[in-house]
Amino acid sequence: MTPYNTIKIGTLELSMPFIQAALAGYTDYPMRHLARRFGCPLTFTGVMLDRIALHPKAMRQLKFLPHDGEHPVVAQILGDDPAIIAQAAAVFEQVGYAAVDLNFACPVPKVLRRLRGGFLMQKPDIILQAVRLTRQAVACPVSMKIRIGYDHSAASEEDFQSICQIAADEGVDMLAIHGRTVSQKYRGKADWSRIAAVKQRFPRLTVFGSGDIFCADTAIERQTQSGIDGVLVARGAVGNPWLFAELLARSQGSPPPPPPTLAEQGRVMQEHFEMICQGRKDNRAVPYFRKFAVGYSKRHPERKKTMLALLAAKTRPQLLDAIKTAYGV
Numbered sequence: 351m352t353p354y355n356t357i358k359i360g361t362l363e364l365s366m367p368f369i370q371a372a373l374a375g376y377t378d379y380p381m382r383h384l385a386r387r388f389g390c391p392l393t394f395t396g397v398m399l400d401r402i403a404l405h406p407k408a409m410r411q412l413k414f415l416p417h418d419g420e421h422p423v424v425a426q427i428l429g430d431d432p433a434i435i436a437q438a439a440a441v442f443e444q445v446g447y448a449a450v451d452l453n454f455a456c457p458v459p460k461v462l463r464r465l466r467g468g469f470l471m472q473k474p475d476i477i478l479q480a481v482r483l484t485r486q487a488v489a490c491p492v493s494m495k496i497r498i499g500y501d502h503s504a505a506s507e508e509d510f511q512s513i514c515q516i517a518a519d520e521g522v523d524m525l526a527i528h529g530r531t532v533s534q535k536y537r538g539k540a541d542w543s544r545i546a547a548v549k550q551r552f553p554r555l556t557v558f559g560s561g562d563i564f565c566a567d568t569a570i571e572r573q574t575q576s577g578i579d580g581v582l583v584a585r586g587a588v589g590n591p592w593l594f595a596e597l598l599a600r601s602q603g604s605p606p607p608p609p610p611t612l613a614e615q616g617r618v619m620q621e622h623f624e625m626i627c628q629g630r631k632d633n634r635a636v637p638y639f640r641k642f643a644v645g646y647s648k649r650h651p652e653r654k655k656t657m658l659a660l661l662a663a664k665t666r667p668q669l670l671d672a673i674k675t676a677y678g679v
Contacts (some may be wrong), residue, residue: 357580359556360491360523362422362448364391366601368594370587371526371560372397372426372451372495374458376641379417380625384591384618386420389598393423397453397467400429403438413629415445422448424493428456430466432476436483439492451490453479454513455528457497457535468532471500474512493524498544501533517632518552526582529561546576558582566596566606588644591609591618612650616677619646621668632666635659640667651678 357367370377371413372394382393411413416423425442427450428433439450454477456467467560470476477494484492496513499506517525527548539560543663549557557578563569564586587593596606610618622642627635629640640661647657656676663669673679
């Protein structure tokens with residue numbers, strides 16, 4: 351592929367247009383650290399409730415703070431009150447996050463019931479106030495994550511167009527769009543034509559797309575065909591930090607690196623798990639790692655057998671032994 355120039359999101363300059371999306375329950379420090387090491391130029395925290403930032407005691411916990419060596423990292427904020435969202439953004443900027451991202455896309459039922467996340471795709475006026483107050487509260491870049499509507503109704507389409515107009519008018523540094531409606535959750539296929547249409551309508555707006563990106567070929571194809579500025583990789587990066595190494599090489603016009611050997615996969619899994627153990631007790635670290643183990647095992651030639659062995663582990667020694675047995679490390 352033709353090499354990319356660097357891309358900017360506000361004051362942030364990125365080496366390629368493929369970045370790690372925010373994933374609640376996944377993109378904590380260990381996953382972000384590995385993504386960065388394999389070439390990802392920008393990562394996002396898992397979604398953080400705005401009110402957390404208003405409690406100094408909570409903000410002293412490591413899980414809410416950026417770590418040394420992982421910059422730049424973006425704080426993704428979830429809330430329903432524009433004033434509190436803006437206050438939270440200022441706190442997250444103060445503690446060292448390079449940018450803030452406003453989540454108006456989350457389709458989780460409990461989030462919708464609390465009138466947050468994707469629920470606000472029906473409330474352009476609230477989104478306008480949240481963006482405007484946040485821009486006033488911080489000096490760092492501000493991005494926002496939306497979906498292509500709350501549902502497929504005409505009213506929802508009108509709201510979606512209004513929200514995109516807000517992003518352009520208010521100077522949002524990056525608009526990230528997932529190619530499904532809120533009501534779809536993760537069912538069906540992401541509609542990238544809707545994302546492309548936003549870029550065509552607002553050529554000066556930095557637009558990133560997301561949805562169904564599980565390999566480098568798809569990421570590059572979606573970015574090229576849609577004409578958008580970049581791509582967010584979400585579920586496709588779980589247990590697969592090597593995806594970013596391939597994307598970086600191809601973005602630079604270089605041949606992709608060879609696939610990781612089983613031994614390398616095993617070593618990265620061990621490192622990932624040990625980082626998780628630094629922040630969680632063993633009895634919580636093992637079950638927490640299982641969702642990553644499912645992703646890692648997809649590369650193994652005996653995928654199902656390996657996955658079942660990893661999921662069967664109940665203790666730290668059992669999990670490390672399962673990795674050793676399956677990957678020869």
